[in-house]
Amino acid sequence: MAELHNNLKSLRTEKGFTQASLADAVGVTRKTINTIENRVFTPSTLLAMQIAQTLDLTVHDIFYVKDD
Amino acid sequence: MNADMIARIRLAVFALAGLVSASYSIMAIATNTPSPMSPWLPGVCGVAAGIVVWLSARLAGRRNACIAHDELYKLEWAKAVRRSYWFAISLYPIFAILMALDVVTPITAFAAMGTAAGSAPLLIFCMINVRG
Numbered sequence: 001m002a003e004l005h006n007n008l009k010s011l012r013t014e015k016g017f018t019q020a021s022l023a024d025a026v027g028v029t030r031k032t033i034n035t036i037e038n039r040v041f042t043p044s045t046l047l048a049m050q051i052a053q054t055l056d057l058t059v060h061d062i063f064y065v066k067d068d
Numbered sequence: 069m070n071a072d073m074i075a076r077i078r079l080a081v082f083a084l085a086g087l088v089s090a091s092y093s094i095m096a097i098a099t100n101t102p103s104p105m106s107p108w109l110p111g112v113c114g115v116a117a118g119i120v121v122w123l124s125a126r127l128a129g130r131r132n133a134c135i136a137h138d139e140l141y142k143l144e145w146a147k148a149v150r151r152s153y154w155f156a157i158s159l160y161p162i163f164a165i166l167m168a169l170d171v172v173t174p175i176t177a178f179a180a181m182g183t184a185a186g187s188a189p190l191l192i193f194c195m196i197n198v199r200g
Contacts, residue, residue: 028138
């Protein structure tokens with residue numbers, strides 16, 4: 001079954017953001033960023049694009065589909 | 069006051085209001101009386117919870133309030149409402165059996181079901197939020 005994975009944690013730290021600073025930049029709580037990184041929560045298209053824009057990346061750089 | 073603080077306050081007051089309502093329901097069944105404590109208490113706790121959340125959002129400002137009510141919160145609340153709907157539906161057959169066995173009177177069942185159904189979304193939200 002295909003599942004949505006992400007590299008958010010590594011890309012975020014690479015770009016010098018903490019969970020709190022990224023959350024503040026995109027207008028969500030720190031917990032939302034944490035749950036995305038841990039794959040507990042799948043963000044909306046809008047939020048995924050806002051995160052990508054803030055990190056100066058594309059959505060495909062952060063999120064990818066993996067067949068398990 | 070920031071968005072995380074609003075979220076923490078919200079969780080605390082939801083838990084408190086939910087526990088008061090759930091306690092009322094459990095005590096009503098245990099004592100088979102519709103008023104095991106002041107019947108105003110669950111309602112007053114619910115209204116007080118709403119006022120506290122509103123005040124914290126007001127003090128934190130519009131941006132922080134919007135952040136605290138982000139899409140994860142909306143998703144968790146929607147999940148809690150969906151599950152509590154089925155919980156409330158399941159109360160009908162359960163209390164029908166309890167009434168048929170003369171464990172509770174209809175008026176006690178009315179009080180216990182109402183407060184149990186009222187506490188469900190609050191407590192389920194807290195469980196989902198803490199687990200997430």
